[in-house]
Amino acid sequence: MNEWTPALSTGVPLLDEHHRRIFQWLAELESAAAEERTLSSVYALVRLKHYTREHFAAEEALMKSAGYPDLDAHKAEHAAFRGRLGDLQIKSMGQDISTETVNLLGDWLTHHIAKVDMAYVPYVKKPE
Numbered sequence: 001m002n003e004w005t006p007a008l009s010t011g012v013p014l015l016d017e018h019h020r021r022i023f024q025w026l027a028e029l030e031s032a033a034a035e036e037r038t039l040s041s042v043y044a045l046v047r048l049k050h051y052t053r054e055h056f057a058a059e060e061a062l063m064k065s066a067g068y069p070d071l072d073a074h075k076a077e078h079a080a081f082r083g084r085l086g087d088l089q090i091k092s093m094g095q096d097i098s099t100e101t102v103n104l105l106g107d108w109l110t111h112h113i114a115k116v117d118m119a120y121v122p123y124v125k126k127p128e
């Protein structure tokens with residue numbers, strides 16, 4: 001499901017906003033891919049890549065300043081996903097993006113937020 005749900009909330013408003021926006025572009029990419037709107041797909045992928053890069057950088061900076069112990073492993077996951085988006089962008093120049101591919105990205109994102117992002121929450125969340 002390419003959709004942000006409250007179950008994915010980290011409790012950090014800025015990061016939730018990033019996640020929501022990433023899912024919005026993913027949903028945009030999914031509908032463009034389903035309707036074979038090639039230019040819209042490529043555009044949505046560019047926006048998705050952009051917001052993903054910004055979000056990962058923000059998250060990594062926050063984890064670093066919080067002294068999060070699993071930062072390196074987390075960064076490696078981010079780098080792998082950025083690599084997938086980069087490969088997909090190159091591929092998209094020669095063929096349309098399939099909805100299956102988009103759904104795999106959505107699955108990765110959902111799992112990453114639910115498991116990997118959630119692990120840093122106790123470290124980065126400021127006491128009220």
Ligand SMILES: [Fe+2]
Pocket residue numbers: 019055059113117
């Ligand atoms: Fe995240």
Ligand SMILES: [Fe+2]
Pocket residue numbers: 059074078112116117
């Ligand atoms: Fe992350």
